[in-house]
Structure formats: structure tokens, C-alpha cells
Amino acid sequence: DAAAVALGIDLGTSGVRAAVLDGAGNVLAVTGTRFAGLGAADAPSVWWRALAHTLDALQARLSLGDVRSVTLDGTSGTLVAIDAAGAAIGPASMYHARAADDAVPARIAAIAPPGSAARGVGSPLARAVELARRPGVRAILHQADWIAGRLRGRFDATDANNALKTGGDPDTLAWPDWVAEAGLAPALLPAIHLPGAALGPVGAEGLAAGLPPGAVVHAGTTDGCASFLATGADRAGDAVTALGSTLVVKLLSDVRIDAPPYGIYSHRIGGRYLVGGASNSGGAVLLGLFGVDRLAALTAGLRPDMPTGLDYYPLLRAGERFPVSDPAFQPRLEPRPADDGVFFQGVLEGMAMIEATGYARLEQLGATALRSVRTVGGGAANAGWTALRQARIGVPFLPSRSEDACVGAAFLGLYGGAAARLPDQAA
Template structure:
């Protein structure tokens, strides 16, 4: 008798490796594995390296658990694209999320026809990379990293999702490839696009045998790794925000409507009936690292009273230039006067970054997103309890812990939702 297919599998294809997570019906992690790209080849642009790393991550999961997988969803790095030949096989190497095209005519051509709110502008957009790859001989389709990995299981690598397609020019409001794209790239080169969370196919017999998965397992349209990381925290309703306290300060807010501000780099991913809007400030941990080591920050933070204001009005930046919540390439760091007490100076810096965070969420609300209602934090800075207390005082909203920071958990939730809906429809 066949085992019941009750587990959801999330695959996160990141910058350095592949992570696989299994969730049970209660959203608990019952299996986790990881594999490094560098253990499977040196060239991260080679899709064969992706495939070997993907296979290694799956093989590290217990075979008995893999046999219970009922639905699978995949996330990949945003804007990473790959050319395919007429048979659907990879045609040469990919262009990664951080590759920029050297030909200045490509971003200029995009700027001439794309609306300002499109996420496809610039030499490092998914569209710019797709246009560059389209010139290769024999190219018949251009897909995203997540599309191709999911296609290894479904045999349909030309099916994408509304999140990964965004930076390739997809219009998430009208839910289609816009007409203006036709002047830049042949429409038949672009992948089919399905709403995130919707079924895209089934595991083929060949893939089932190769990877130890049930043939009837459903493939569910995924998302970018950034969106998956957001869902992993447990944020699930309009007004939920997630602040990433890394080298830069990145804010994401779940909204019931799309918001855009091209001047500040704000655009919205469509996630089913909801939208994920966000922006990134140049402030953050990088602005602190200009003045203190991580060890100094930890030691000084322990001596700060976070409930007593420093009265210092700082705007910490690692260098000149800001992009969000205001776009000003000439904005200089404001970190004067500097007190003799390093403890007080650090407090002023932490308060300044917290004020930028609060202003960022206010800016998103001014554009039409809901006010920030609940806040979760991820990244190295989230473990600093003093900074968290300062942020709680300045941002003035309910703060709760992130359930997970694993993107694989977030994308697995999409597969889990499909299983839950299937159980309701067919009790």
C-alpha cells in the first residue's frame, strides 16, 4: 500500500547552496538538508552545478520522508536567468542575480519603453540579462533559476511564477507580460507565468525514480528567495512587516494593494491575493561597522540604557548616498557631534537607524500600504537585545519573533497550503 503523501517540500536555491525542508501538516519541520554549490563544481553559473547540488540536497533527506511528499515548491535567486534550447535543455551558462550586462544599449532600450514603475529597469535587471541571453544562437526560451529547478521534476522548465517574473518585465497588476516587452525581446522566449501558490505540474516518472519522490507529487509555483524568506518568518497578513538588519536595512511589508515608488526602488511582488512591498536603505550594519567592530558593538550595547534617549540626531550611512526612505545620492552621513563616550555614540547610531526604519514603514503607508501592525526582525542585528529595545521604543509597534529565517521554510508553506486546500476539497 502506498504511503500517504502528506509532507510539503520546500527547495531554496540560494547563492551558495541548496536547502531542502520538509513540513508536516502542522507546519513543523520534520526534515532538513543542505548542500553546497562549491562541493559540486566551481562555476556557479553552470546549471549542471545547480542540478548536482539540488540532487545532493534531496539525497540527504530520509528516503522514507521523501516518499511521503505530496507537494513541492521552489524558490531561486531573484533575476537569475538561463537560456534553453528547443528541447528545453540548458543552453550554456546562466547570468546570475548580481550580473550586469555590459552593453549600455540594453538598459537604455528598456528605459525608453518600460513604465517607471516596472522592476525591469537597469543593467542588472532580469530583463536586461534575458535580452543579452536572447542573442545566443539556438535560444528558444529564457527561464528563471527556480523555473529550471522545478522543471527537473515536472519536465516543464518553461513555467514560471509571478514573483520571479517581476524583474523580467512581468506586469503583476494586469497579470501578464505587457505589450511593450515585444519591442525588446521575442514574446515566445518568455516563460508561461502562473500565480504563486498555484499548481504547475506533477513529478514525472523519470524524476520520481531519479530523486526518490512520489510520481503524483504536485509542483507549486514558487517565488524569489527574498519573498520566501519573508514568508518563513510567519508573516501572513496585511500590516505584517519584516526588517532585515544586515549590512543594509531592508524593510518588507505585506499589503492588500500594490505600491510603487521608482525613485526609491519600491515595487511590489504579487503573492496570491496579497502584495509584498519593500525598500532598502543604505543604512544598517554597514554604517555601524565604519565605527565599531562586532565585538565592540556587543560590549557597548550591554552598557546602554535603551529606554533613555541620547538626544543625538544622527542619520548613519557608510558613505554618501541614500535610496530609501528618501532617494538622495548626495545625502552625507549625519553623525555629529560625536560625544567622547563611545557608548553614547553607539546609542545615537542605533537610534538613528531605528528612526530610518520607522520612516521607511511610514513611507510605505503613505504610498497606500497598510500601517505597520506587527514587526518581525531577521539578520545579525536582530540578536542585539539593546537595539531591539531601542527599535521598539522608536518604531512603536508590536514586535514578535521570526518563526524561521530559512527561505526553504517559506516556500514549503506554499506547498503546504496546496495540500491543506486539497484535503478540504477532498476530505
């Protein structure tokens, strides 16, 4: 049997998942532990216990003795304050929380550059400034940084993807002066590394958790970037559409794009950028219009070869973020045919139009031209919808290697940051 050489760990909002790969990138095992039952999801100690359980479960199945790289992804925007010994001070500041004090995001808005992901009412930088006021704080870390720190026994590192939302510059790998001006002292900030870069060997806690002495912890990434890498997308122009509750498109681009009105930021992956946006349309709209029980039967009746000619923009309520940014944008679901099968197909055609317009918008803003699409999420299994989308979008649709973010994280460590920087193969 091939040895397990790369371990990837996904720290999510509801649990931990871990994957081990062999040297060729094949997935040997994936397992996970939910936070529920262990304690509160915002307690950093619960993340650590869930990870310890997960590593025990992996070791019950195969040896971790040959693991060389350990790489983590975490929830983008979830933050931890730590003391001089690396212990978490109080609960984490969760990704969906808002700064308690409006003055902090207001100050950031006044000094951060227009394209910065650290701006806005939900600014993680604003929450970091507030966390830094807790007594005894010596550093502010992201979720993945803290667990990686415990595995290493050092809490001095983050990665360019996680650091983006607290103001880290993905090109210079530095904290700009305006981050200190916003109220976050440079002494509290970890060094920024490229995602996948080797940081250093596992320490006492990592060894106690079952990792071998030769294992090296690598700089991690966010959950979204790890999910993208898990699919196997790795060339400029490769894209992933997520058809979950919302419709999200992500494209690997040679060009950086920052368009906050569309929620578009550039995550650095290898020598490239991951750009994308999220529409309010998607699976939640399907559930709202048709109900979960009818989706399978309606899907069986799709006729992708017979377009309905309906020109819908499917939303449950007014407001869209991407590919148009307009809080007052109106749904368009008229006229409604008598036949629900035709209505369903019209709604999916409308979503295919939104997806195609989304990719066109990224290209208009300067991104690398689309060359392939992989699909993940609940809608990916709908063959009729896939046919409608493929006809509309017009580039090859490719299978996803995995939908597990932990597999993407493991990949990042295996290739030491060269994931998504592999030389372009001929088309």
C-alpha cells in the same frame, strides 16, 4: 511521527537549502549543500547536483514518500537560456550582472512603464534579451523555473514574483507587448502563474531524485518573498525588518506601490502585495564604526530607557536609497560623545529612526498601515536595539517562525498560494 508533506527548496547564490514540513506547517528537517566544491555558482548543472545531494541528505533522515507539494524559490534576477530539450545553454546570467550592450536597457527605458522593475541599468529583462541571442535558445527561464522544470520534465512555467523583473505583469499574469518590443519574442517566454499555484506532477528526473509519484510541483517565488513568508508574517500590515549588512523593510499591503526611485516594487503574494525598500544603513555601518569584536560588549551596555538625544543618520559614505533617495545624501554622526557606549546607542537610535521613517514612507505612498514587525538578520538578537526600535515604531514585535527561505517556499506549496492570504484574525 507526522509525515513530511511539503518540500521547499531555496536556490541561493552560494548553495541549495531544502526544508520539509508536516501538514500543520511544522518544520521536520532542513538541510543544504554549498555550490563550492561542486563547481561554478553560475553553472545550472551545479545547482541541479547540489539539489540532488540535498535530497539524498534529507532522505537519509526521513521519508519523502508522503511529499505532496514541491515549491522552489530562487535568486531574483538570475536567468537561464535553454534549448528544445530543456538543457541550459551556457552559464546562467547572474542577478548582479549587467547587460553588455547599453542599447538594450536604453530601449527598455524608452518603452517600459515608469514603475516597471524591468527598467534600469541592471535590468534582468535586458540580460534576458541578450541571452535570447545565444544559438539554439527556445526559452528564457529564471533560476527557480529551470530547476522546477527539471523536476517536472516541462519548462513552460514561471511565477509572478520571478517574472516581475523581466517585465511580467503581476496583476494580469501576462507578458506585456513592450517586452516583445524590447527584443524578447513571446515564444521564448514561459506562462506566468500565481506563486504557490499547482503546476503539475513530478516527472522522470524528479522521481529519480527521490520524489514520490504523487508529488506536485507548485509555482515558486523569489528568495526575498520566500524569506518573508518563512517568518510567518501573513496579514496585511505585517512587516519584516532585516537587520543584516543593510537595513531592509518589507510590508504586506493590500495596495500595490511602485516607486523605482526608492527601489520599491510590489511583489504579488496571495491576494496581496509585498512592498518594501532597502537603506544603505545597517550592520555593515556598525562593523565599520565599531568592529565585530566590540559589538557584544557595547550591546551589553545599552540603556534603552535613557535616550541619548543624538540625532544621527548612520552611513559609511554619502548616498542613500530608502527612505530618502539621494546619491549625495550625507551621513550624520556628529557630535561624537567621548563615551563609545553612548555613541553606539546613538547610532542604533539613528537606525531605529531610519526604520520607522521607512515604514512611514510606505504608508505615505499608500500601503496598508503597519500592525506588526518581525525581525531577522544579525541585529535581531540585540535586545537593547529591539527595545529602542519598539519604542520608536510602536506596534507589536512578534517572533519569527524561521529565517530559512526554504521554509517559506515549502509554506507556499502547503497552502497552495494562500500563504499570506489567510483571513485576517482579530488583532
